[in-house]
Amino acid sequence: MIRDTLIDALGSAIEAAGVDPRPASIALERPAHRDHGDWSSNVALATAKTVGKNPRELAQQVVAELQRELPLHVEAIEIAGPGFINFRLAHTWLHDVLADVIATGQGAFGRHSFGSGTHINVEFVSANPNKPLHAGHARGAVYGDSVARLLEATGHQVTRESYLNDRGVQMSLFADSLAARKRGEAPPDDGYQGDYLIDWADEMPDDSDPLEWGYERAVRSHQETLARVNVNHDVWFSERSLVAGGQVAESLAQLRAREMAFDNDDATWLKSTVFGDDKDRVLIKSDGDFTYLMPDIAYHRDKFARADKLINVWGADHHGYIVRMKAAVGALGNDPDDLEIIVTQLVELNRDGVEVRMSGRLGDMVTFDEVIDEIGADAARFTFLSQSMDTRQSVDLAALSAKSMDNPVYYVQYAHARIHSLMRKAAEAGFVFDASTTTDLSPLVAEREHEVIRTLSEFAEIVEIAARERAPHKIVNWLRELAAAFHGFYHDCYVIGDGISSELTNARLALIEATRIGLRAGLDLVGVSAPEAM
RNA sequence: GCGCUCGUAGCUCAAUUGGAUAGAGCAUCUGAUUACGGAUCAGAAGGUUGGGGGUUCAAGUCCCUCCGAGCGCGCCA
Numbered sequence: 001m002i003r004d005t006l007i008d009a010l011g012s013a014i015e016a017a018g019v020d021p022r023p024a025s026i027a028l029e030r031p032a033h034r035d036h037g038d039w040s041s042n043v044a045l046a047t048a049k050t051v052g053k054n055p056r057e058l059a060q061q062v063v064a065e066l067q068r069e070l071p072l073h074v075e076a077i078e079i080a081g082p083g084f085i086n087f088r089l090a091h092t093w094l095h096d097v098l099a100d101v102i103a104t105g106q107g108a109f110g111r112h113s114f115g116s117g118t119h120i121n122v123e124f125v126s127a128n129p130n131k132p133l134h135a136g137h138a139r140g141a142v143y144g145d146s147v148a149r150l151l152e153a154t155g156h157q158v159t160r161e162s163y164l165n166d167r168g169v170q171m172s173l174f175a176d177s178l179a180a181r182k183r184g185e186a187p188p189d190d191g192y193q194g195d196y197l198i199d200w201a202d203e204m205p206d207d208s209d210p211l212e213w214g215y216e217r218a219v220r221s222h223q224e225t226l227a228r229v230n231v232n233h234d235v236w237f238s239e240r241s242l243v244a245g246g247q248v249a250e251s252l253a254q255l256r257a258r259e260m261a262f263d264n265d266d267a268t269w270l271k272s273t274v275f276g277d278d279k280d281r282v283l284i285k286s287d288g289d290f291t292y293l294m295p296d297i298a299y300h301r302d303k304f305a306r307a308d309k310l311i312n313v314w315g316a317d318h319h320g321y322i323v324r325m326k327a328a329v330g331a332l333g334n335d336p337d338d339l340e341i342i343v344t345q346l347v348e349l350n351r352d353g354v355e356v357r358m359s360g361r362l363g364d365m366v367t368f369d370e371v372i373d374e375i376g377a378d379a380a381r382f383t384f385l386s387q388s389m390d391t392r393q394s395v396d397l398a399a400l401s402a403k404s405m406d407n408p409v410y411y412v413q414y415a416h417a418r419i420h421s422l423m424r425k426a427a428e429a430g431f432v433f434d435a436s437t438t439t440d441l442s443p444l445v446a447e448r449e450h451e452v453i454r455t456l457s458e459f460a461e462i463v464e465i466a467a468r469e470r471a472p473h474k475i476v477n478w479l480r481e482l483a484a485a486f487h488g489f490y491h492d493c494y495v496i497g498d499g500i501s502s503e504l505t506n507a508r509l510a511l512i513e514a515t516r517i518g519l520r521a522g523l524d525l526v527g528v529s530a531p532e533a534m
Numbered sequence: 535g536c537g538c539u540c541g542u543a544g545c546u547c548a549a550u551u552g553g554a555u556a557g558a559g560c561a562u563c564u565g566a567u568u569a570c571g572g573a574u575c576a577g578a579a580g581g582u583u584g585g586g587g588g589u590u591c592a593a594g595u596c597c598c599u600c601c602g603a604g605c606g607c608g609c610c611a
Contacts, residue, residue: 027553029550029553030550031553031554032549032550032553032554032555032556032557033554033555035554035555036554040553040554042553042554042592045553045591045592048591049590049591054591055591080554081553081554081592082553082554082591082592083591084553084554128611165611168611169610169611170611265609266609267609269609278536278537278607281609282608282609283609284609285609286609287609289609291608291609291610291611292610292611315605316538316539316604316605316606317605317606318605318606319537319538319539319605319606320537320538320605320606320607321606322538323537323538343538343539343605345539345540345604345605346604346605348604386546386547387546387547387548388547388548390539390540391539391540391541391547392539392540392603392604392605393546393547394545394546394547395546396546399546399560403573404560404573406546406559406560407573408559408560410573411559411573411574413573414571414573414574417571417573418570418571418573418574421570421571422570422571425570425571426570429570458550461550462550465550465551469551473547473548474548474550477547477548477549477558480558480559481558484558484559487574487575488574488575488576490570490571490574490575491566491567491572491574491575491576492575494569494570495570496569496570497569497570498569499569500570533571534571534573
């Protein structure tokens, strides 16, 4: 890769220039502005101080060494600003990139292996199994799944998991509410009021246990909804199974053995303050019941027995529990850093500028299914993944339901469909791209063509960063850039036609094939379909 | 009151984790096609990155302090 070539060259030049001490690492990045070349390094700036030299002077020395024998593809090296070293590359670089994309192929493009040997459990959704998923679950669901996709693409072994809170007061209330509906009565005042229970009661056979039947019905509802947006969990983990299997008791015994649990005021407490929590937390109440925390601890203990690292995707309203959950993990003897808790900020849903409620006890909520019905699975995934989970997201359903400019997913999918259309046209004209034969890429000299390849060249790096930072929105942004570069190319550069030589047609077919690979690979990572026609 | 997450163009959001002149889309205005799908392309305009101070070669990014927003703060789950 060109990146390694340049870093190696810089390293050698720094050594030859007699820099001492030598920098621990050499940064190489893509400048924000094209004027600053294709690649840039701030190594002179970063090193100057410790060496006691002026940054530009140091850059001069390094560049003088580099000039002795220019690295492959390098056309010019310049010093700019306070001491940046900028590399300007020949077109041959991009031709190599393009050939490499095609040789790599769709299945492997942008993939890495640095996660090999690490098993990560990604827990997400984990909604209470007593009502349909609501719109507020959507963001976390597609986010968790795309993080899992990114982890898989970087070599990790991944388990997608959802936790079921299937015991306790809420489940009894749920069963009572369902039973009441079955009798044609209103649910208890503190029960579940939503109309969905009327439908479920209708479906329920007369001789069924409302709790067991309702529980299974709710889980099935979650699974069916998630499947519509390409989310399929490997494990649906039952809280009841932990209690029944004795793992809660074992976990408590383990905490006691480690002197991380103690009795006080007729209750049993976790020493979470040892791990930075504000106060110790109750595990067993004075009435003898568990708090929610105790089974959660047993659950995380179980997950750690099955995976190396845990990722929990939580909604913003749960951020207050992060410290105590990590403390609990530490108390069990695991490294708290091996439990990564990601909080997704809320989504504000609007319809024509008016806010709609996403959840509510009375059942006046917008369900996840309704969102999918309204805007489609692809738009739902693309939209909810399009920005960082750190900030609150504002979404207008009316704008997204229209196949319009407000909806970037079509812009990207349209690029993919256009490529297939082009290939069909090319085939009619007798041109069929064949990846197994070498194509002469030297006719690709237009800036529009280079922009497409330059964007493709960034993909592998973007995938790595997106995976490490758990940031699928970076893939979404890259897809928009690639689509934009392609549409620009498409507009200015004809692939087939009277004035186009067969050599140029073949080279451009290679370009659009590589673009197709890129679009497909990126869309796969965010779980959005890549249609061949729209 | 305390804590967490934030505050970037009229709107919705980026910004390679400290890099060079803060970028896209939408909306607004102006243009482009006798050929491959106009769900397209090009251009213009739009900013004191909430305010103030600090750190350094360099700050939207780090620190302090105000202002504002969302969400939490139970022997509920």
